[in-house]
Amino acid sequence: xxxxxxxxxxxxxxxxxxxxxxxxxxxxxxxxxxxxxxxxxxxxxxxxxxxxxxxxxxxxxxxxxxxxxxxxxxxxxxxxxxxxxxxxxxxxxxxxxxxxxxxxxxxxxxxxxxxxxxxxxxxxxxxxxxxxxxxxxxxxxxxxxxxxxxxxxxxxxxxxxxxxxxxxxxxxxxxxxxxxxxxxxxxxxxxxxxxxxxxxxxxxxxxxxxxxxxxxxxxxxxxxxxxxx
Numbered sequence: 001x002x003x004x005x006x007x008x009x010x011x012x013x014x015x016x017x018x019x020x021x022x023x024x025x026x027x028x029x030x031x032x033x034x035x036x037x038x039x040x041x042x043x044x045x046x047x048x049x050x051x052x053x054x055x056x057x058x059x060x061x062x063x064x065x066x067x068x069x070x071x072x073x074x075x076x077x078x079x080x081x082x083x084x085x086x087x088x089x090x091x092x093x094x095x096x097x098x099x100x101x102x103x104x105x106x107x108x109x110x111x112x113x114x115x116x117x118x119x120x121x122x123x124x125x126x127x128x129x130x131x132x133x134x135x136x137x138x139x140x141x142x143x144x145x146x147x148x149x150x151x152x153x154x155x156x157x158x159x160x161x162x163x164x165x166x167x168x169x170x171x172x173x174x175x176x177x178x179x180x181x182x183x184x185x186x187x188x189x190x191x192x193x194x195x196x197x198x199x200x201x202x203x204x205x206x207x208x209x210x211x212x213x214x215x216x217x218x219x220x221x222x223x224x225x226x227x228x229x
Contacts, residue, residue, distance in 0.1 A: 050150055052128030061120060133179065134214040153177045156211055160184065163207040169196045171226060175204075182208060182217045187226045197223040 075086045099106055132150035157177040164173035164184055169191035176183040184204055188196040200221050208219060 049127040049134055050129045050132050054123050054128065057123050130179065135212045136214045151211060151213065160204055160207050163203050164200060167196065167199045167203050170200065178217065180217050182219050184221045186223050188223050189226055193223050197221055
């Protein structure tokens, strides 16, 4: 998720800081975000991602299985009642009995079935809801042991972009917030690039910590001059 905003243009070089590089704070002490760390609640448990209920894939899979089983059960009951089997079942049985295993359609069918099964398996074992960042659980407050909060990545990007625009010299800023990394790109139309980058590092480092995320993402800041013309 990303957010960006701007003010107006002028020159060409850039300056960047990679993840894990310490950012000086306003009082001159090294600060900001170094490495990804987990925040634990009062019981010592680490905060985990939110799980999606997967309602649409589950409903589609259930409807498809119900339709296939219903057709097959109806045909079996019809055959037991003395009627002929449906044409599609006779054709399917004939194809399965006569086609060799190395036939292209057998391979394609097996690949599709395997891909569908793998997709359903991944949906079952992965949390989903990638747009939500888990926040740290409150500690020392009675009755909040089971409280869980999440922050939308787009909202976090907007907050960080607004903080970036408060740094003197920043003309425009764009912030991308991922689950493990925050990337900030800014254009500075006055002041030295090194000074703007240092102030931006400190400002965004403090802003990232103030979000209260369970896992503090690494911060990468890049500052450059606006392109001429």
